[in-house]
Amino acid sequence: MLEARQLETKLASLYKAGKIVGGVYLGKGQEAVSASLGGSLKWKHDVFAPLIRDQGGRTAFGEDLLDCARTYLGSVEGPMRGRDGNIHRGRPAEGLLAMISHLGAAVPVVTGMLLARRLKGELDGVVGATCIGDGGTSTGAFHEGLNAAAVEKLPLVVVVANNQFAYSTPNDRQFACEDLYDRAKGYGVAGHRVDGTDFLACLRVIGGAVASARAGGGPQMVVANLLRLSGHGEHDDGSYVPDTLRAGHLGQDCMDVARQQMVDSGYATAEEIEGWRSELEDRVQRALAKAQQETKPDPWHETWQACSQNPALPFEA
């Protein structure tokens, strides 16, 4: 989560310097939620479908820093080889899905992967998780996917990061219920609520939801309340977020809260944390430097094939 913040801070300045290929969407302020989820999942064992604000979860799940650096900097060595970018990167064979842009679309895909595990007899102790925003809950895909997971009683964990806005659209133009948490019962899934700025609470509630799913408790929905501490993307100043909201409880930075909580609990001293920070800054720097030097995609070396090789088919060139 610290690594994610370091990385994203760096990405933001690279974006401002015009060094990034495409857009930059940050998870600033959402690291506690995202990392609590990613950190509860096991690489190559569980399934994780991150969304646009899940650098924290990616890192905690076990994604290589280089995958990120390479995608943002347009290296052909990245997992998407220049064909898709940035937040869309993934390693589906390792359980890290590569999102499409259409919100909600990952919910049934994770569900389907879990169904596959069940059919193969490999579901035991496995969890599939995905994040979605407050805005994403309005999609039919979210509804159909969560409902189908509930019918199949699969160990799906959906974390709704309610950052009060979908791009510029506030909650009151997005839904009319008092709390998105109220939806859980209507799907017959276990519901949880958490203060997304409180790191320890996130660890407990989100970690708990993952543990429940893993133990056979069926689908789980966690609603985390928080604010994003950046614009929608780095092109956006987020000026539609009222100052009062920023100044209030939800506006506190989960990183500060986490640091304090670690120190208070004696888990680490302020110096130790500062040490991690500079070590991570170094690693981030190295990964970015390496990626920056790598070859860019070249149309002459691109196969331009949308279908997998199949010699039996007389595909058009």
Next chain:
Amino acid sequence: MLEARQLETKLASLYKAGKIVGGVYLGKGQEAVSASLGGSLKWKHDVFAPLIRDQGGRTAFGEDLLDCARTYLGSVEGPMRGRDGNIHRGRPAEGLLAMISHLGAAVPVVTGMLLARRLKGELDGVVGATCIGDGGTSTGAFHEGLNAAAVEKLPLVVVVANNQFAYSTPNDRQFACEDLYDRAKGYGVAGHRVDGTDFLACLRVIGGAVASARAGGGPQMVVANLLRLSGHGEHDDGSYVPDTLRAGHLGQDCMDVARQQMVDSGYATAEEIEGWRSELEDRVQRALAKAQQETKPDPWHETWQACSQNPALPFEA
């Protein structure tokens, strides 16, 4: 409702005799629910989007018997002129929508009509209503539509006729919540529950929901529990419905209940009701006889134009 039953009984036998163009889907057993809704709405004032089992509601709303007879018997005089059929008929200009087959799709359309009324300043005292099945609640269209209506606080009434099956699929393969009623809260809409076999209860609860919406109470969702007393369509024997269910409370015929309730309450005597029945049978018979004699659609007189006339456009012939 009595008229609807008469009509549909007749349609079923015409279907068996091979006289009907296309399929026949009946609302047998669902008349109390449907008619309670249709009867609470005002023709040319409110909006009603019936689904496949809403003959009861159509009749109560004010649809002409002939519209029905003509569509089933393939008369070109029907409202759809042979271009679409049977349950898909409607008179949108009078507030009776013409359904497409895709389940859930009517929910946002009714919502949009109500939005139009608001924008025109004509919303006062208006209600828009639609029915949907237990199966239809699994569609993304239902979710997106109901959510949008809730955000706009429009006077939409959605009646979920939970007849325990979607075609052959039982509730437990359709959703995992204990009661679909639990969904209302998650949308921030008023929720209601009713025994769909109990005519007086339907009148009260569904009529009440319509009245609430009309009075400015915002969107309403009513879940009615019942069974359909026919197959999915007349081609289907419904043998997947367990006998125990048929023999139980939900298996009782709402028409019998209604008759008893009318008699008990002194609203009508058994003789009077029998009188209505035979009068209605007559009317149904006449409408069908008239429609049967009318001209059938003729491809040489069909315009074959999917777009409305627009001389400015060089449309392809």
Next chain:
Amino acid sequence: MSITYVDAIREAQEQLLKDDPRVFLYGQDISRFGGAFKATKGLADAYPGRVLDSPISEDAMVGMAIGSAIDGMRPILEMQFADFSSVGFNQIVNQAATHFYRTGIPVPITVRLPSGGTPGSGPFHSQSMESIYAHYPGLVVVTPATVSDAYQMLIESVALDDPVLYCEHKFLYRWLKAPKIDHDGLPLGRARITRHGRHATIVTYSAMVHEAVRAADRLQQESGWEIEVVDLRTVKPLDMDTVLASVARTGRLLTLGESFPWGGVTAEVVARVCSEGFHLLDAPPKRLNSRDTPVPYHPNLWAAHRPTPESICIAMRELLSF
């Protein structure tokens, strides 16, 4: 003993379930009920746990099939009607079609689309969507016209690593019968010369193959014309070798399809023949599609909406008189 087109689809699924533990079926009412068209009858009992009823959620159905395929399964998804795949459109064209290109991980799903018109089915139970899906890179679109192809191409679709839209024609379900499954060994992606001729070529697919053959027989009887009928079998990829070779022999081309007239298979075939084999043509190519309206409900209108042996004969006589 004979086997119908829909039986062939059922038997192919049975064979697949038997041979390949990765195969499972997902769709509305396909389990104990056996599906709206009985294409999965008995399979739930024979393969418990592998034939699953889905909620009415086409978008999630496709999404789940994709997820399971990413994880190594070979799902066969039944849409109750092709027309309802419009609800799962996003997952088909944006998730399934792009996944291999984006990630290198293929998505071997087969989506069965009960397609095409039958009298009295109306605008929402009659659609032919092959022209829509074929537009998208990354999708394979197959359109079997014979009982044996219905069987064999379903087997091969599931074997393919790429997403396949398997368009099965409802009109053929019970009407088309064969003494037995008897495959000529043509692989997926190859067209077939269904009827040999030398005066003109009709390029078509699915149910229209049979209407084309009827028209060709009539033209032969009435006027001695010998019409070649090419059954594309898969509309994407298109077997242009077979098409061009036929046009080279006959010099005249009609493309025939049941989907809407703007764009689609008939346009693509004409455009490619004209670009790649312009000099082979002795007359302007012709196209025949359904009419440019939704599919009408009443049988009188329906019969005039899609091409018929009569309208094909008229078009062919024009083509031949050129």
Next chain:
Amino acid sequence: MSITYVDAIREAQEQLLKDDPRVFLYGQDISRFGGAFKATKGLADAYPGRVLDSPISEDAMVGMAIGSAIDGMRPILEMQFADFSSVGFNQIVNQAATHFYRTGIPVPITVRLPSGGTPGSGPFHSQSMESIYAHYPGLVVVTPATVSDAYQMLIESVALDDPVLYCEHKFLYRWLKAPKIDHDGLPLGRARITRHGRHATIVTYSAMVHEAVRAADRLQQESGWEIEVVDLRTVKPLDMDTVLASVARTGRLLTLGESFPWGGVTAEVVARVCSEGFHLLDAPPKRLNSRDTPVPYHPNLWAAHRPTPESICIAMRELLSF
């Protein structure tokens, strides 16, 4: 003073709101925020209550627009990107497109689709969907290529009783400027000869009009070829009169588009020219589309995925050398 393509779209909406009380705007982030591309900037303040933010529910958004249109309004729906209209596909092709035919009641909705590729946008923010929607009877699909057309065609789209897919090209948004809105009076449904020539015709639309003109200029400079460029303006209906007249003058045809290569506008135009004007062609017609993969993300790949002046020149030289 000059006005950009996206400003023209904004001004047209302002004019429409001003002139017609039936008009309202609905879409994600279009109200106070002014839309992802600022195409509705300031309109919410100027027309309170008539510029509404929607939830992220494309299916419901289209459904609601349809309902409001049935009830007499003239909604303009903004999709944040054309690519997301895939989620509203069912309502567009099955509800909006069929309603007039089925009931006789027209559905005057205008759906704005920010279309086409820009570097770094990737597979889901770059799509051109005109070829998909044009397939469906009952839909009108317009593709403005100039600032004045962007304005004028939006005004006319809203005036039309039928559902219109208004495909606005994101690449043109800020790059394309004009001194002022200055319309030549061509109605919706008529193509324009953007550049006159006599050796060959390029039929195209939207952003590709500009690439075609660039290629034509280059061919003229380098080799003296005079290339005619036809801007279709609306891809459905297609103005075949103008296209055929041009081909009659030049004898050579290239069709050019940015959507995927299978089917679509380029196929439809070639197929119709060949069927209706075969004798006008002195050489086999050619087509140029994007490549048959999803739109790639990296600018290096993106630039080679869509047609460019270079690839157009290569195709044209082949065509001219025939």
